[in-house]
Amino acid sequence: MTVVLVVDDDPAIRRTLAINLRARDYEVETAGDGRSALQAVDERMPDVILLDLGLPDLDGVTVLRRLRTFSQVPVIVVSARTGSDDKVEALDLGADDFVTKPFVIEELLARIRATTRRVGVEEPALRLDVDGLALDLGDSRAVRDGAEVHxxxxxxxxxxxxxxxxxxxxxxxxxxxxxxxxxYDRQTNYLRVHLASIRRKLERDPAHPALFVTEPGMGYRFAPGVA
Incomplete structure (x- = not known):
């Protein structure tokens, strides 16, 4: 699922964008100021960022400049600033697109689709087959080497x-x-117990997982062919 970070100091705009994006199967995170946006990116890198320039602490230009020191995540500036200088500066700093407020939601959605296609962001398939394991997320079915797994x-x-x-x-x-x-912030034991059970059921060799991989002290990833 494509993750969109919406950065805007206007709660109504954040809410409107979140509702419309989630209705179209995007996963949405929001931030009301520049520092919160950078913290959100540090905690979880989104697939695309919608960035307002007029933020109450760090302005959008500063946020964009800092982002580009460590990430090339696609950024679409969504701003009420209409001056060509603001647009040129944002694009020069690495913004991928610029949308002027007030905007038409369908146009903004089209810009998001175009940007994610351009940089190769793709929705993972709901069905996949890898290493003898067939997963169908839509029907909640798992088959390991021809045998259904509960x-x-x-x-x-x-x-x-x-x-x-x-x-x-x-x-x-x-x-x-x-x-x-x-x-639930600190119940990491929940994850250890459930991931151990998932590996027993789905991994070919649970003692040496090749699909559901642990990144010690950080988290997990589904990484067939990586581990």
Whole structure:
């Protein structure tokens, strides 16, 4: 699932964008100021950022400049500033596109689709076959070497998060929040227990997992062919 970080100091705009993006199967994170945006990126790298320039602490230009010191994540500037100097500066700093407020939501969605296509962001397939394991996330079915495997709802929730972000690190807190909710920050033992069960059921060699890989002290990733 494509992850979009919406950075805007206007709660109404954040809410409107979040509702419209989630309705189209995007995963959405939001931030109301520049420092929160940079912290959000540090905790979880999104696939695309919608960035307002008029932020209350660090302005959008500063956020963009700092982002480009460590990441080439696609950035679409969404701003009420209409001056050509602002647009040129943002594009020169590495913004991928510039949309002027007020915007038409369908146009903005088209810009997001175009940007993600251009940089090669793709939605992971809901069905995949790898190393004798067939997963169908839509039907919640798993087959290992021709035999159907039963996963609990919690195990499926974990598998779905990891598979949809195939190859990417999913941090422990991020996985806890996605499966159990925002109140679960420190229950990393939950993850160890459930991942051990998932590996027993789905890995060819659970003692040496090749699909559901642990990044010690950081999190997990679904990384077939990497480990």
């Amino acid at each position: 996963l609990t709802p919690t195990e499926w929730a974990i598998v779905e998060v990891l598979v949809k972000r195939r190859g990417k690190l999913v941090r422990q807190t991020e996985l806890l929040h996605a499966v159990w909710g925002p109140a």
